Amino acid sequence: MGRYPDAGRAVDTSVAIVGAGVAGLTIGRLLRTAGVDCVVLEAESREFIEQRPRAGFIEEWVVRALERHGLADGLLAHSKPQSECEFRLDGVRHVFRYAELSGQHHYVYPQQLLVTDLVRAYADDAGGCIRFGVTDVALHGLDTERPAVSYTAAETGERHVIRCDFVAGCDGARGVSRQAVPEDAMQVIRHDLGIAWMAILAQAPPSSAHAVFGLHRNGLGAFMHRSPEISRYYLEVPPGDSPDNWPHERVWRELRERLEVPDARPLVEGELLEKRVLDMHNYVVEPLSYGRLHLAGDSAHLLAPIGAKGMNSALHDAFLLTDALRAHYEHGDDSRLAGYSEDALRRIWQYQEFNQWLSEVMHGPSSDDPFRARVAAARLRRMVGSEISGTSLAGLYIGADADH
Ligand SMILES: Cc1cc2nc3c(=O)[nH]c(=O)nc-3n(C[C@H](O)[C@H](O)[C@H](O)COP(=O)(O)OP(=O)(O)OC[C@H]3O[C@@H](n4cnc5c(N)ncnc54)[C@H](O)[C@@H]3O)c2cc1C
Missing domain, CATH: 3.50.50.60 (FAD/NAD(P)-binding domain)
Incomplete structure (x- = not known):
């Protein structure tokens, strides 16, 4: 300086x-x-x-703050409020209804x-x-x-x-x-998670009405809304992996493997617009x-x-x-x-x-460690099965209860 x-x-x-x-x-x-x-x-x-x-996911308290300052017109006109997300593990769907529990939503606005x-x-x-x-x-x-x-x-x-x-x-x-x-x-x-995610943008309409996280032994697969034409997907990949190792066919095959379950509609596939490997650290x-x-x-x-x-x-x-x-x-x-x-x-x-807590749910099943995998499953059951825990986690997920 x-x-x-x-x-x-x-x-x-x-x-x-x-x-x-x-x-x-x-x-x-x-x-x-x-x-x-x-x-x-x-x-x-x-x-x-x-x-x-x-x-793309904006917490409701942020939306209200932007609105108070006259900065939310575009967001409110074009965004899509989200009230739940879904975790899929061993073919079973677990829906986390966080808006019902917290009274607040995410707004999807790129x-x-x-x-x-x-x-x-x-x-x-x-x-x-x-x-x-x-x-x-x-x-x-x-x-x-x-x-x-x-x-x-x-x-x-x-x-x-x-x-x-x-x-x-x-x-x-x-x-x-x-x-x-x-x-x-x-x-x-600094905290290094020792894993990487490939962040993918696809020219494809949403595959689900809400965000979906596939907890899988191959690694996490995730879908998140962006717009009616564009969807965000994530694939957990080894640290240092290159997007070049992931041609179109391989990306969709792996997303299907990690995300699809028998009683949910199949993924809507489309051209891959962007693939970026993110070294996951905080x-x-x-x-x-x-x-x-x-x-x-x-x-x-x-x-x-x-x-x-x-x-x-x-x-x-x-x-x-x-x-x-x-x-x-x-x-x-x-x-x-x-x-x-x-x-x-x-x-x-x-x-x-909260990120750290959720990371273990998302990455425990692919850790090759049966202890971590069981802990992840226990956390997931508590999040979607216990009103007391679910309410507390919903408050953190939506940022309504985070100034402590
Ligand atoms: C794939 C991906 C998905 C994400 N999804 C979410 C999500 O759903 N929800 C969420 O809340 N967050 C998400 N994030 C995180 C979010 O994008 C960042 O936290 C956010 O951009 C931080 O905003 P910022 O203004 O601090 O920094 P930035 O948006 O990075 O802005 C910093 C600016 O500074 C400029 N700059 C850099 N160096 C200089 C320099 N030397 N001189 C002048 N200008 C400079 C840059 O060009 C940039 O425009 C995601 C991030 C990624 C990568």
Whole structure:
């Protein structure tokens, strides 16, 4: 971290936001609405981020929070509420009716559509500033009262400097914000699951009315909704496996093997649009703040996509951090900023714990360990068979009960 950036074209703002993902764009839009000046820096182009497919399941409390800020029109108009999911084990179907138990739903809305809505709300509707395609982003003077962010502009190749009061590090798992912090000031607590998932997008209508998880000795197979034409599938694969080892026929054969049961309708197959192998790991950065830098979203914590928590927790951070920054600007109250890390970490660790719990249900049957397989089956029976346990798990799955 340079103490002070080299000379360049300098502008002043209140908050410099690194990364135009769901976290950065939400913070930008909410600050802008509150009259707080900010600039968003994004490494990719607008077209790219508006088409990058990833998450799809949004927890109802997030939907309501976006709605309160006028950011849920597209989501509410086009999303599909989900109230249950299904686990299939040894040919038997177990339906987890989490909306009935928690009173809340998931809303299925592809992440790229939410990003598109947020870019429009921040840049087009509210006149917010985003610099796309920036390179060599560097953070400076984070432990001073006037930090800065420098970058190279896409159009001119010139070096620019943004002087600000605060930096919001929202640049995802591979960003630069976290790296700008001295090693002894933040620790990265990492947990490797020792497995990989191949994330697949298929040009195919939904195979089921709800998400389906096939718990199988070959590995997990999963189906999740995305849109009437596109479906998300996952296959557990060995770590380090390559998508090239998985041609069309092999993917569908294995999905059928892991997901199909006699009394459910067969999978609806289609062209494979994307295959990505995800090394399944989790991490949490502690604390989330260093000097005038506050991390939010995947730059602060990664949740393997087991419980569909990543985007939801990124938005939780975004709401918390915006409230804290507003308290600073509107009331001169810095207590919320001082408590931001602790407040955000509470939910993050509850989400990590739930992910870990669910991971064992999903991966125990393929672990080659009969003990883990039996524990997975016991957990599944409790989740769908016990109202007391089911209600508690439903609250965690839907994020309604996670601020402890
Ligand atoms: C296959 C898959 C499925 C998923 N499914 C779900 C789900 O169903 N539900 C759920 O809640 N979560 C899910 N997730 C997780 C979710 O996608 C992430 O948690 C979410 O994108 C985090 O948002 P973010 O804003 O923190 O980061 P990102 O969305 O990663 O945004 C960070 C931004 O910063 C930019 N950037 C990076 N480096 C720099 C730099 N140096 N300078 C400037 N900009 C930079 C990036 O281009 C990017 O636009 C899934 C993830 C994957 C991969």
